[in-house]
Amino acid sequence: MRIYDHAWFVQAPMIICACEIPNKAWIRRDDKNYTDVDVAISIDHLILAATGLGLGTCWIVTFDPIATREVLKLPNFGEPVAFTPLGYASDQVCQKRRKVLTEIVKHEHWSD
Numbered sequence: 001m002r003i004y005d006h007a008w009f010v011q012a013p014m015i016i017c018a019c020e021i022p023n024k025a026w027i028r029r030d031d032k033n034y035t036d037v038d039v040a041i042s043i044d045h046l047i048l049a050a051t052g053l054g055l056g057t058c059w060i061v062t063f064d065p066i067a068t069r070e071v072l073k074l075p076n077f078g079e080p081v082a083f084t085p086l087g088y089a090s091d092q093v094c095q096k097r098r099k100v101l102t103e104i105v106k107h108e109h110w111s112d
Contacts, residue, residue, distance in 0.1 A: 002067040004060055004083065012056075012085030017068065018043040019078045039081045047084055056089040 001010060009015070018039050025035035047057045060083040068080045 002064065003071055004063045009060070009083075009085055011090075012087040014086040016043070016046065016084050016086060017072060017080055018046075018082045018084075019074065019080050021078050023077060035079075036081060043082050043084060050084075050086055054088065055086050057084045057086055059084060 001007070003009075020035040020039045022033055022035045025033050025038065027033050043059070047059060050057050061081070063080070063083055065080055068074065072080070074080065
């Protein structure tokens with residue numbers, strides 16, 4: 001509960017913490033470090049694969065990074081980026097409220 005203050009988080013049979021090592025990342029010519037992008041791609045693929053197998057997952061980034069470092073004993077050169085619990089849901093999955101595509105998809109140019 002120190003890392004993320006929701007009881008269901010610690011009830012999952014497995015919790016994965018995706019971490020980055022910034023000094024090992026690919027860096028573009030303009031010095032843009034792609035560690036966050038690489039970690040996001042990795043955990044997104046993991047979540048999609050788990051969902052495809054019928055597992056419940058949840059992308060979590062609102063965690064306490066200091067508590068994460070302490071609890072997981074992470075090395076100083078690593079940085080926690082995201083968590084996902086994995087397991088079969090104990091109850092029915094709620095219907096998700098999604099925005100309509102016209103609210104989030106823009107064609108040709110941005111407009112308000």
